[in-house]
Amino acid sequence: MNVSPNRMDLGFYKYQKEFEEKALEVLRSGRYILGGEVEAFEKEFAAYVGAKYCVGLASGLDALWIAVRLLGIGKGDEVIVQGNTYIASVMGITINGATPVFVEPDEYYAIDADKIERAITEKTKAIMVVHLYGVAADMSKIVALCKKYDLKLIEDCAQSHGALHNGKMTGTFGDVGCFSFYPTKNLGAFGDAGAVVTDDEDLAKEFRTFRNYGSEKRYYNKVVGANSRLDELQAGLLRVRLNHIEEITSEKAEIARKYTEGIKNPLLVLPTVPKDSTSVWHQYVVRCEKREALMQYLADRGVGTLIHYPIPPHLSEAYAHLNIARGTLPITEKYADTVLSLPIYNGMTDEDQKYVIECLNAFEG
Numbered sequence: 001m002n003v004s005p006n007r008m009d010l011g012f013y014k015y016q017k018e019f020e021e022k023a024l025e026v027l028r029s030g031r032y033i034l035g036g037e038v039e040a041f042e043k044e045f046a047a048y049v050g051a052k053y054c055v056g057l058a059s060g061l062d063a064l065w066i067a068v069r070l071l072g073i074g075k076g077d078e079v080i081v082q083g084n085t086y087i088a089s090v091m092g093i094t095i096n097g098a099t100p101v102f103v104e105p106d107e108y109y110a111i112d113a114d115k116i117e118r119a120i121t122e123k124t125k126a127i128m129v130v131h132l133y134g135v136a137a138d139m140s141k142i143v144a145l146c147k148k149y150d151l152k153l154i155e156d157c158a159q160s161h162g163a164l165h166n167g168k169m170t171g172t173f174g175d176v177g178c179f180s181f182y183p184t185k186n187l188g189a190f191g192d193a194g195a196v197v198t199d200d201e202d203l204a205k206e207f208r209t210f211r212n213y214g215s216e217k218r219y220y221n222k223v224v225g226a227n228s229r230l231d232e233l234q235a236g237l238l239r240v241r242l243n244h245i246e247e248i249t250s251e252k253a254e255i256a257r258k259y260t261e262g263i264k265n266p267l268l269v270l271p272t273v274p275k276d277s278t279s280v281w282h283q284y285v286v287r288c289e290k291r292e293a294l295m296q297y298l299a300d301r302g303v304g305t306l307i308h309y310p311i312p313p314h315l316s317e318a319y320a321h322l323n324i325a326r327g328t329l330p331i332t333e334k335y336a337d338t339v340l341s342l343p344i345y346n347g348m349t350d351e352d353q354k355y356v357i358e359c360l361n362a363f364e365g
C-alpha cells in the first residue's frame with residue numbers, strides 16, 4: 001500500500017466540472033487581472049470570515065509583510081511571534097526591518113499567552129498570532145494584552161480558514177487577518193494566492209492601493225507599493241472551492257477524528273484543541289521522541305509523512321544574524337525535533353487511513 005503525505009489532485013477531481021467550467025469562463029472573458037472574479041471572491045470571503053473587507057493579494061507572505069508595513073511597523077520596532085511558526089510569518093516582520101521577538105508555544109502549538117507579557121518592551125508594536133495546523137488559538141488573553149499595551153494584532157490564518165474561537169472566525173480578532181491560498185492550504189488555489197481581511201475601511205483601501213503599485217487611478221501613484229494582485233483565474237477557482245468549504249472542512253475533521261480514535265500507541269502524543277476553539281485540521285501533527293525512526297518505519301511501509309517544521313526560524317540560516325542560540329527556546333526546539341504530520345487530505349480513503357493507523361499502532365520504537 002502507498003499513502004502519500006498529501007494528494008492535491010483529488011481535491012481537484014472532487015469538483016472537476018465546476019473548476020473546469022470556471023477556468024474556461026475566465027479564460028474566455030478577456031479579463032485576467034482585477035476584474036469581477038476578484039471582486040466577487042473578496043465579498044464572498046469577507047462574508048464567510050465575518051469581516052467587513054477582504055483584499056485579494058498574490059500570496060500569504062505578501063498578506064503578512066504588507067499588513068506589517070501598512071500598520072506602520074518597521075525598523076526599530078519589535079513584533080512578538082511564536083517560535084514554532086512557518087518562516088513566512090517571521091519574514092513578514094523582517095522584510096520591513098522590524099525585529100521578531102519569539103515566544104514559546106503552548107501544548108496546542110499556539111503562542112503561549114501566559115508568556116507574552118514578559119516579552120513586551122518599549123519597542124513592541126504588535127503581536128502576530130499564528131493559528132498553526134488549523135487550530136484557532138485561545139484569543140481572549142491575547143486580545144486583552146493588545147488592549148492593555150496598545151499593540152496591533154495581526155493574525156496569520158494561512159492554515160486556519162474557518163477555524164473558530166468562541167464561535168468567532170480566525171482573522172477577525174485583530175487589526176488584520178492574513179490568509180494564504182497556496183494549493184496545500186484548506187482553501188487552496190491552483191497557484192499562489194492570498195488575502196487580508198479587516199474591519200477598517202481606510203486600511204482596506206490602503207491594501208487595495210498598495211497591491212497595485214500604490215495606484216488608485218491608473219498611472220497616478222500615491223505610494224511606493226508592490227505588484228501583489230490576486231488574479232482572476234485564481235479568484236474564480238477559489239470561489240468554486242469556497243462554495244464547498246464546509247464539506248472540505250468537515251471531511252478533514254472526520255479524518256482527524258478517526259486518527260484520534262484509532263491511534264493507540266504510548267510512543268505518540270496526539271494533537272488536542274483548546275476547549276473554546278475548533279481546528280480545521282490543516283495538519284494532523286503527532287509528536288514522537290523517536291521521530292526519525294518512526295518516519296523511516298512508515299516510509300518502509302509506503303506511508304509518506306512530513307515535518308512541519310524541522311528547523312525553527314530562530315535556528316534557520318536565514319536568521320543566523322539574530323544570534324539566537326539553540327537552547328533559547330527549548331519547547332519550540334523540542335517540537336521541531338519531535339513533530340510529524342500524518343497524511344490528511346480531501347479524498348483520503350478509509351482504507352488508506354486504516355492502514356496508516358494500523359502501521360502506527362504496530363510501531364514499537
Ligand SMILES: *Cc1c(COP(=O)(O)O)cnc(C)c1O
Nearest residue numbers: 059060061086088089158180182
Ligand atoms: C503557507 C503559510 C504562509 C505563507 O503563505 P504563501 O501563500 O505560501 O506565501 C504564511 N504563514 C503560514 C503559517 C503558512 O502556513
